[in-house]
Amino acid sequence: MPHSVLIIDDEETIRKSLGYLFAAKGFSVSAAATIAEGLKLAWAARPELVILDNRLPDGTGLQALEMIKAEQPDIMVIMLTGYANLPDAVQAMRKGAYDYLTKPVDIDALEIAAERALETQGLKKENLVLKMRHGGSHTGVIGNSREIHKILLIMGLLAENPDTTVMITGESGTGKELAARTIHSLSARKDRPFLDINCASLSEHLLESELFGHERGAYTDAKEMKKGLLEVADGGTVFLDEIAELSINLQPKLLRVIETKTFRRVGGTRDIKVDVRIMAATNKDLSNPENRKNFREDLYYRLCVMPVHMPPLRARENDVLDLARYFLSQSAAIKKNITEISEDCEGYLLAYSWPGNIRELRNVIERAVILSQGPAITPEHLPHELLEKKEHAVREERADYPSAPCSLDRLEKEHIKKTMDFSRGNQSLAARLLGISRSTLINKLKKYNLL
Ligand SMILES: Nc1ncnc2c1ncn2[C@@H]1O[C@H](COP(=O)(O)OP(=O)(O)OP(=O)(O)O)[C@@H](O)[C@H]1O
Ligand SMILES: [Mg+2]
Structure with missing residues (x-):
């Protein structure tokens, strides 16, 4: 289906030139010279996008905007306005216009605005976004920015692909753990455990035994066999926080888990097979090779098949x-x-x-x-x-x-x-x-x- 645009402007040259522009981009175009005519077309043709002039023979663009939004809030409206009417434009944004442009219209700017408007609308329509907010037990991913919409879409994809390794990056406090829990709780693994461990908070040996477990007698004080997180989480997800701090000795072992889904307990000789999804997070920018001097390239690339970057709040x-x-x-x-x-x-x-x-x-x-x-x-x-x-x-x-x-x-x-x-x-x-x-x-x- 082609995209559709309605141009409401009383100047014929604007209707024509913008009409050509959008038609050339493959849009289906309709145009009106008055609000009354424009509203009729808006209800009948249900365009995705409306380009709306501010001064029309039968009222202001602001009035038209209100009527359009009241009836069809999904329609994206871009207002055109003269410089003298900038306060109106600000009003229009408050009333739900997607953007405004000043006349004479800069064609490049209009193209960018139209593309973004449609992109935003597409994201809004995505069911995944809704599912993300209401579907799982760990919902509460709040936010309506373009940035968070994009993230919600990626999270939806990762929820649908429960075997893909997930790498979540972002500054401290940006919601990395929340994202990991949300992906898990929306995935087919949701009824199995989500176990998290912080790679920076334990010594190498403790971390190894926590992750992989150990056999009886593996250490002097290992009186009993103990299962590691990977085994306990079988069917579920293991979330490795602060992965950048994982010691160089444990990195090949983790790589093996990701590639073959097998590992050995500490002190063990038998391969154990598990079905877990590995998720990892870091607040270091590992895409910069300087920051991953202590990180194996192969593991880095294996973890980053589907990276999710949580943008900072600002x-x-x-x-x-x-x-x-x-x-x-x-x-x-x-x-x-x-x-x-x-x-x-x-x-x-x-x-x-x-x-x-x-x-x-x-x-x-x-x-x-x-x-x-x-x-x-x-x-x-x-x-x-x-x-x-x-x-x-x-x-x-x-x-x-x-x-x-x-x-x-x-x-x-x-x-x-x-x-x-x-x-x-x-x-x-x-x-x-x-x-x-x-x-x-x-x-x-x-x-x-x-x-
Ligand atoms: N989009 C969001 N909506 C609602 N709450 C959020 C959102 N993002 C983060 N939070 C909340 O903010 C707090 C910090 O989030 P979280 O612990 O997931 O961050 P983090 O990136 O793992 O931080 P760190 O790098 O310090 O471990 C948590 O209480 C979390 O629930
Ligand atoms: Mg965290």
Whole structure:
């Protein structure tokens, strides 16, 4: 099925030129010059994408957007607007537009925006995503950003392929273990054990005996035979956390388990066959050969058949507030009648860079719940490191902003520059703070030569 687009614009040249553009890309195209006509087509043709002008003969694009979204929330809407109407565009984003572009329309920017809109829509439609949120016993993978949608899709694939080895990378606190447990609990192995072990917390010998077990008499104090995790987890999953710390002596043994599904207990001579899936995690960037000097290449590549990278929280466009509200709902807040996070508090949460990622966010919310007397969490309940950064930034902002009257373009450029500095070049965070999509931000960075 070709993709479908509806163009609602009263200027014939725009309808025609955009129509040609999308038709050339294989879209089925319909076009309307008024809201009334546009809505009729939207209901009849159910396009995936609507390109919507802001000024139409029978109303504003904002009104049309509301009507479209109320009836068919799945339709992705890209607004076109003049510079003078930028505040409208921001409103439109709040009301569910996917993106906005300024007129005259930059064709490249429109193509990028349209592609992204369809990609996002495709991901939203994916059942796997829904399954991931509601299906298993270890659900609770919260987040709606593009980044987390992609991860949920990969996790779905890995759940459907219960023999594939899984390698999960990402900074501390990004949800690696949660991802591993979720994949397990959605897979055919879900009724068998999920056993985890931290490769950094045990000595080589202890780790070996924990993993592989030992025969009676293998050590002086080995009075009984003991099964290792691999045997106990038979049919299930063994999760090796901090795999980068696995000693060089144990690496070939693990490789053998992955390749042949067999191993020997310590002190044993018999091969034991098991059916386990190996999952591993690390917060080191092992893709950099410098960081894996102590890691066998063959094992590295064997583990990384299907890598999952958990992005840091600061790179997940919209997830901070969703997660904060989720942790609030999971905490003692209900008992204390704390139901909301104040708006300025949200500002601090969004502006912070979260070096400890989701775990840090959870701790911050739990602490705030303890401190707050209700009904809301306010900035005074946040730790000072969150407040410091923002105050600093606000002060800087005031000092540098053009003080004399200037054009909107100039102001927009300065504001984008500041926001990019503040978010240390992180485009997703900057876009979130500016209340625009990342693709819009990129277009603006290009326009103002800030890339
Ligand atoms: N997407 C998410 N939705 C809800 N909770 C999450 C999400 N990601 C992580 N968490 C929670 O954040 C905390 C940290 O996650 P987890 O322990 O999985 O991180 P990790 O990457 O394994 O960290 P480390 O590298 O320090 O071991 C846990 O309480 C987990 O439940
Ligand atoms: Mg962990």
